[in-house]
Amino acid sequence: MSTRPREAGGFLSYFATVGACAILVGAGLVHGRITDRWGVPSSVSAAADRLDHLPDVIHGWTSTRREVSDRVLTAAAAANIVDRNFLSPEGDHIQVMIVCGRPGPVTRHPPNVCFTASGLRQASGITTDRFPNEPDRQSMEFARCLFESEEASSRFITQWSFSPNGRDWQMPGNPRMAFAGEGWLYKLYIIASETKDDRVIARRNEFVNQLLAELREVLGRDAVVGETD
Template sequence: MPPSFQSRQIPIAVLLAITIFSGVVHGYLDGRWASQDARIEQVDLLTQIPAEMGDWRLMNEKPLDDSAQKLLRCYGSTTRVYQNVNTGDNVTVAVLLGPRGPIAVHTPDVCYTSQGTKTHAPRSVRSFNTDQGKHRLWSIDFRQGGERSPSLSVLYGWSSGGDFSAADNPRFWLTEDLYKLQVAGPITGSATKPSEAFLKAFLPHLEKLIR
């Protein structure tokens, strides 16, 4: 005897509730309902990053390109190139503020490998301690073209307003917004990579703007 409509109501209601709940959870994790207006002050602070820090000087600054902006849905961002006045080394730094979901899931190992580079070794954690904080960033080196040795160093991590962290799953942090910091620079064979030297000068300034 086929089940009656009434007997089907409970399974249908349960399925509907699960569907709605999963949609709400996904939307929350993706930052779908986050308001940009509430972040204006935070976004404005990113414009206050200094043009000169120790041996490093700002060479140029450019906005996030349209495709990246659409993908990450940033409230605000800055992408800059700094040069060391003593060595001539250039590094590129990006600071992004946006909804937790999109900001958390796009990592350099995905982005750079899609452009033809290859990771040289598994990522590791680098520590950068300042007077105000203890930052931990992922570090990963890349080989470009047919190189046998890595020539590009990238460091990155996330913050919800405090120290930057080399997190595995920042998408599940109990916060609506995330900052993402990413620095890329050459590997020159010197004892300290330019990207790491830059961060030592940069982080004390940045942490004052995001706390």
């Protein structure tokens, strides 16, 4: 029996719920300059606008855009959120969400806090994944954790990381402190259903490598790291 329909409607629908939690929990707890109540600085707006240039097709994977409402952006104190469902020619799904805003709100509430608060179970410890960064051969660090629904009918892997420039993705022990001096910050979520199929894993890893290359190109355009208004 094929599991494609459950994959498309299972973990992706859970992500729609917990993704909203991840960016909404704690809204209203940040004030002043952190939430830019007097307007978003032009440097932050420029960094956020670059997200809209992420290609719809990456390495043969086509994407469907998921609309993010102004209400969610405001509640999350985010300057922009891009939410895409990527589909490979073989039928593999990967959900990609990128948040851009001030470091304070962006670093709040990692998935192991928000997802479990939404009724999901954390089914593994948090480990570190590394992806190659071809230009300088350094690796990009991502946190990784497995989650499942209460009835264990859906299990999905979530990877997440932070970058102030779209080139260097890091997962420090205390992101809030590590990025406190940055003018803006990107947070990248990558979510896919659990699999032990080596071919699927290889395709996903290649997609992530290509995604990071695209982000390096798109988010690095005319960026001045740490610029503030």
